[in-house]
Amino acid sequence: MKHMLKLFLLLPLFWAVPAHAIDVMDVVKKANHMSYYQANDGRAKVNMRIIDAQGRTRVREFIILRRDDDDTDTGQRFYVYFNKPADVKKMVFMVIKNMDRGDDRWLYLPALDLVKRIAASDERTSFVGSNFYYEDVSGRGINEDTHTLVKEDDNYYIIKSIPKDPQAVEFASYKSWIHKSTFLPIKTEYYDAAGEKLRSYSALKVDMVDGYPTVTASSMEDHKTGGKTLMNYSAVKYNVGLPENIFTERYLRKAPRKYLR
């Protein structure tokens, strides 16, 4: 009886909260899943156009293979096979994303038949000279920031994130617009301590691929330099059935053609 009473007292409190109230970590987890962990594996051809403030354009083209270790949205393997520019053609960049320690990275240089283990670099430096950082491509740990739901409207959850270790990153905070029904991040803006915009990410196009809503065009703008990078995905495929051993020295030296076509 006493318990019942307590329950009645609490009820109005629940009603005061909107019916679709959602835990911010839940949104962040789902957004992280949608951005980096859909299906067990995936394959895409990526075209990057890096445009500087003077309008000069550089092009990168590569095929990316991704395989998740399990369903926990943690460990992953990436195999990146370059087609353009010509001087890096057939070069391979491979990453094993570990949760308990830094990532393992390799570079394969075909002209020398050299498998080079490379030191994990600062995650917040340019990926292949673009305005995207390594972390933008492979994902930022969801526990590295403190997230707050600042607003929501018809389409988006708007989340502000503050790094737990501000020394480790170039930004003071960032804000993400997470699409409500798909949980895809549609826009992310990074700010410095003065609140000035540093960089902003935009999803430009979303397609349904193999049943998975997928961002197939996006951009990253650098507001300090005036440069930006446009990224286009084509030939996207999920649940390719990539064997785990694709991500080994064997396939660095002998590209797995079947999965790169």
Next chain:
Amino acid sequence: MAQEIKLPEGLGDLSTMSQTVDEAAGLPFDLSGFLESRIGTRLQKDALEKDTSIGEMRLQVGIEKEFDSLTFNLVSDFIYDPVQDRYAVDLETGQGVVDLREANVVFSPLDFMDVKLGRQILTWGTGDLLFINDLFPKDWNSFFIGRDDEYLKGPSDAIKTALFFGDYNLDIIYVPRFDADRFIDGTRLSFFDRAQGSLSGENPVLANPPDKWFGDDELSLRFYGSIGAFETALYYYNGYWKSPAGQNFITGLAEFPKLQVFGASARGPVGKGIGSVEVGYYKSADGAASNPLVRNSEFRFLVGYEQEIGTELTGSVQYYLERKSDYDQYVASLPVGAIQDRRDRHMFTLRLTKLLMQQDLRLSLFNFYSPSDKDGYLRLKAAYKIRDNITAEIGGNVFYGQKIYSFFGQFKDNSNIFAALHYDF
């Protein structure tokens, strides 16, 4: 800060992606390569060589053709080189207008087996520009006159069989006829000729290479696997010293004595970077210990560490040791007045690589320094990508040392600077 975030294209009503199919390529095979011109000059007069250290136009054509279960690779360079001024083709030494770098087929006869048959570039081991268990041909001439790093490796005519057993794997490389280094022979770079006791150039060393098919062969094995985050390997080599390391007692011609190498390596994350260690025992020809005309057996050791040390700045250091095994016998066997090497040759290397201008400009420095030989070699390079497919490069190769006969000291007169313009297709 009211901000209208528009829904991206396609998100309003999600539809199935119309996947664009790549337009079929125009060629029935994959074509790639480059065209470059490279010119360089000595920084000082060398009485034995031309002032121009390098001057060449080079076209590389790479063709790759895939069939159902095999891939065919062909990579060949076509060179116009008025400095060398020799146009007759020698595919073994890479001299002349054609340097065939790769001509091989790759196939997998079994699930756990890859085979690469034919001319190929081979590399293994953990060193950075230092090699212990990698006994595949090196081209020191190219390396010292400022060609691209890829030319440090010469091709092997080999059959490579790679077996994969999951956690442990085995590579077996058989070279039916010995492939020597493209060693310093005086045609491009002057060197100290110990037999003559003086610097030598223009007159090639008359080597007497083992060249019988299936008789003078080489075998390289690597057994490797990962232990946690560390990659470990055991190596074995049975063949010949890759550069001349002996002299025929009767003819006085330079020779490639027999050599066996037993080695091991490990590489993995250490602190914020990558650490590596490699060892090797070089077992020279029988009787080498007391024969002054044949290089002694040696123990070799290498330890290295690489780490990112700043924004787009990577640094690495290595320590390398060569120790003569039978030093007392070596000393006792030396003729009177002969140059006596120390038991140990110590070397340190430093590499710094900095990327600037959105990685379009790459600055690199590599220095070899030996405190025991009191000599060294500094490599500097700046490469700027004018466009995606055009790179301009300048660099230098500076040798220094106190003794005219030490490893790097002998090349002092070959110090050079170079510039190149490189177009990729």
